[in-house]
Structures are given as structure tokens and as C-alpha cells.
Amino acid sequence: MKLPLMPKATAIWLIENTSLSFDQIADFCGLHELEVQGIADGDVATGMQGYDPIDNKQLTREEITRCENDSTAKLELIKSEVIESLPPRKKDTKYTPLSLRQEKPYAILWLLKRYPTELSSSQISKLTGSTKNTVDNIRNG
Incomplete structure (x- = not known):
């Protein structure tokens, strides 16, 4: 599953600016539901700025509204031709002393x-x- 750029910062923005459930935000950002709840309570990622997924072409306002109205719906990342065309990342090799x-x-x-x-x-x-x-x-x- 594709994840948004900077998932924790995206979760912060979604918590502050939408009425989505913690489960929906956690599923979209690839985080645990308790981690999203900790972000909302201010225990996790304190001092971190939110990252707007609408301005960065990762979500649309209509998609957020659709998921706010239906608590069982899941947020879908906008398909980006740039991201799709990137080659898969190679596994980094560890340094052996x-x-x-x-x-x-x-x-x-x-x-x-x-x-x-x-x-x-x-x-x-x-x-x-x-x-x-x-x-x-x-x-x-």
C-alpha cells in the first residue's frame, strides 16, 4: 500500500483540520491507531508541523468529505504519475566491520x-x- 509523504506530519494535519476517525487516519498514514491518538493528545510528535496533503496533491477535499460522512470509508491516495514512475528502492547493505x-x-x-x-x-x-x-x-x- 502506498503511504503519504511524511505520514506523521500528515496525520497531525488531518487531526487538526478534519473530523476523520483515528482509525481512518491511522489506516491512511500507515500508523497504529494508538499512535494517532497519542498525536491528538500531544504525547507523540510534539512541536511537529502538520503537512497539508491537499496542497501537496496527495488528497482531495472531496475525498476527505466522503470519508468524514462515512466512518467505514478509507482514504485513497491520489495516483501520481511521478511517484508511479519511480523505480523501487534497493535494499541498503549494512556496513560490516x-x-x-x-x-x-x-x-x-x-x-x-x-x-x-x-x-x-x-x-x-x-x-x-x-x-x-x-x-x-x-x-x-
Whole structure:
């Protein structure tokens, strides 16, 4: 499901400027209902400015009015050609310190000794964060 930009700030604006239920706001912003209630009570996101989803072409006034009149309706994000054309984000790789990088071959060797038939090379490479080629080299060499 697509979420609005800056979901907490959008939730703040929706709480302050609409009569939508906490459940509707939480569902639209991808937050928990208690988190939205905490924002309304002032416990969460204090000092944060609201972000107007109407001015930023994420919602229309008609959509908000429709959901205010029907408490079971869900807010729908406006389809944006710009957002739809963006490629999916790649998963960020974590930095592995040098000391742990030196331990990877030993971890691969230990897994190969303990579980020679149960684990495939691709499973071991995912577990240790190394390449399949490295696992095959250790297995064969």
C-alpha cells in the first residue's frame, strides 16, 4: 500500500483540520491507531508541523468529505504519475566491520562442517552475508 509523504506530519494535519476517525487516519498514514491518538493528545510528535496533503496533491477535499460522512470509508491516495514512475528502492547493505569480515570464512567453514547436506550454498551465503562464489570456493577448496 502506498503511504503519504511524511505520514506523521500528515496525520497531525488531518487531526487538526478534519473530523476523520483515528482509525481512518491511522489506516491512511500507515500508523497504529494508538499512535494517532497519542498525536491528538500531544504525547507523540510534539512541536511537529502538520503537512497539508491537499496542497501537496496527495488528497482531495472531496475525498476527505466522503470519508468524514462515512466512518467505514478509507482514504485513497491520489495516483501520481511521478511517484508511479519511480523505480523501487534497493535494499541498503549494512556496513560490516573489518574484524567481522575476517570471521566470515570461518563461519562458512563451520556451517559446512556441521550441516554439509542440509544447507545449500545460497542459504549459507545469505546467512553469512557473503557471496555464493565464496561459499563454493571454501566448500571445494
